[in-house]
Amino acid sequence: MAWQRVDLTTAQIDHLKTLVTGLVSTNESVLDQHGRDESAIAPVRPSAVVMPRSTDEVAAVLAYCNKEKIPVVAFGAGSSLEGHVLPLFGGISLDLTEMNKIIEIRADDLLVRVQPGVTRMALNEKLASSGLFFSVDPGADATLGGMASTGAAGTTTVRYGSMRENVLALTAVMADGTIIRTGRETRKLSAGYDLTRLLVGSEGTLAIITELTLRVFGIPEKMAAAIVRFPTLAEGVSAATTIVRSGISIARCEFLDAKCIKNVNAHDGLTLAEVPTLFFEFHGSPQGVQEDASSVKDIVEEFGGSDFEWTTDEGARRKLWQARHNAYWAGIAANPGKRAVSTDAAVPLSKLAEAVTVADELLAKYKYPYSILGHVADANFHCFIVTDPSKPEELEEVRHVTHEITMRIIEMGGTCTGEHGIGSGKIDALVAETGAAAVGIMKSIKQSLDPNNILNPGKVFN
């Protein structure tokens, strides 16, 4: 399935223009914009950018690219942290942002139908007036198609699940242009192989998603937030895993280390104490929320947690979570001109304190600024490591350290990626973690569904 870079001929570009009503561009700035994401991986330009406006147009483009053996990489918001949208072997960047209609909001069925270019914030803005919200929240304002393709998760996953649990049905176009519908608009389904969950998280290597049916939830009657400080990193994360084991209902539970708090203070004009901190959110009935918060307070105090601050004020709650979401950019802002590499380990609950400590100790040996934060109730955490993009040898060294962390995590029974995906940077880690036999099965599936390997070549596998 090896590729060399594919640059389109003028005839091919002209033909593509007959297949879509949107733009087909080879403008340099458009190519540049589609050649990078939020990762620190060096940009790679596509040969052309193609903007379809319907499932049928996507089908026509894929049928043509399959015949001509042109690589196709889907593009949404470009917020991937693993280089997913980089067209490593040229070909076209299939920009789906003009397919951004919210097709239908079905409040009575607690579901919505959207095109893949709709962003999660645009959807939530529209849903608010129906008293509903879409729960998956990776921080960035990603497109829903991109979030499905990468199996995104985020701060609310502990309560509401990731994309895997919240995508009910898909329309997708296979490599040869065949249009399929997977799943059903029902809350339960046991009809045949679970193609929906096979496509979710397949990182654009099996199909292009052109429509999604998503589960939505009623906005809770009451939401409250709390902050608590800890003497050490290990105590903070141990408190979080104990809360999960207790079965207390938490909607969010995020850990930020002292450096992370320092960065968000500077970026968001806050004055939080610069020590290891847990942010919580509670959703439910007024009494239930209070009861949950009070149970959490009891547990965190056993782990040396102090200054438990609690608020039901909507403005304060939003400000807190905005700061959390800005943590990535706050880390970069603290180091102007730099880029960040993010790890994405998840481990069994009981290994979290050890895993975070191992990562912290390894990173402390190097010169690179870093901070640690995470969705600790799911035992998933990120190390943000800042490097200078003008010094490729720095990126090389950082990659070496993150690989070392990843291998230690895998030894503990963890995974190299809880939510960011494999992309092109963790191909070896996937094999180390899952085994060559299981990766061989994944490749068989890829080979049978995309025999010419036109869909996002160079991602997930070599």
Next chain:
Amino acid sequence: MAWQRVDLTTAQIDHLKTLVTGLVSTNESVLDQHGRDESAIAPVRPSAVVMPRSTDEVAAVLAYCNKEKIPVVAFGAGSSLEGHVLPLFGGISLDLTEMNKIIEIRADDLLVRVQPGVTRMALNEKLASSGLFFSVDPGADATLGGMASTGAAGTTTVRYGSMRENVLALTAVMADGTIIRTGRETRKLSAGYDLTRLLVGSEGTLAIITELTLRVFGIPEKMAAAIVRFPTLAEGVSAATTIVRSGISIARCEFLDAKCIKNVNAHDGLTLAEVPTLFFEFHGSPQGVQEDASSVKDIVEEFGGSDFEWTTDEGARRKLWQARHNAYWAGIAANPGKRAVSTDAAVPLSKLAEAVTVADELLAKYKYPYSILGHVADANFHCFIVTDPSKPEELEEVRHVTHEITMRIIEMGGTCTGEHGIGSGKIDALVAETGAAAVGIMKSIKQSLDPNNILNPGKVFN
């Protein structure tokens, strides 16, 4: 991928005996026992029964059967309602019940590792002393391997999810004997294709599951049950869907029609009023449970619900749910010597009242005793229709009616199966529901992973 019946030669049986330490049997009563399940489908004997005791033995058997082109059908408790375990084309029944070890209970990680022959009740008995429980509850005391293979769900799915959400990792043997490990013992995972969820619900057609890592939960601090009666079927189910939309946390919400209540009264010695009834269960903190129940009471009363009876007594709660679980056998017991056919429709929430009414009206036109019950908070319901197994023309007619119901459900945007699976009886319905293109993709995957079609031939597809 067509098959004719395969009967093993003596040499083949002798060779299989060298591959496993358990029994290899052609005893007639053993063959009979492995040739039927809880469905009304006519029994079909395997040519031999093989009982492996380890993953390696399963691998040796599959490698051999693949070479010899011998069909392999996995067997557990035999509680399928869709004929999954019937060896339609002979070959071997691979009985996994001797692989019944609970390998490890990891309370700190909220997970367990089990062999596939462990039943859900055996697991829960063992877990109780750790204050934990495994949530998926299909009624029957099925094996966990069988539950994973069929993507089982049940009464608690509304709160805790189905097998799809609760299987974290698998060891499985592919058709050629290759052993793979899928998933990871983490709460989040985004590493490569989701093979775990591809195998869960694949009905034994893609691999044989030989080990499972399952998510478990802490036993809730408080559990309470409630019963409420309704004037009509439609009002009962509408109340249930309204409760779901309200976001109130319910652990179980089951509907039983008047005939169903009559059957369970007779079977379990109860004296429930024989009218449409909802059974509820609430899990949580003492105050939370009370608050949830009170909110539910307010809603059901809007829909004409009356006699809201509530209990936190553990004996009464258990008795209620035992009666619910016995509903299937109670329906058969009321008609001695008969067998039951069960439908398994699920629809979008807003269509549930209409769907149940349509099914009720269609069934009322025929002479067959039936009752309706369901996991209505998930908009999934079953019609149990009783037929005489000695009159194949009756089964034929019942199949005709259930197919008519299924097609109406599919037209409403529903599915032919919320939790029982396709088996051999809903192959056409799967195509009608999902479309030939998506079923074609499923077949491509099957073809690439089991090119000789030895794994459960005649199920899911023709």
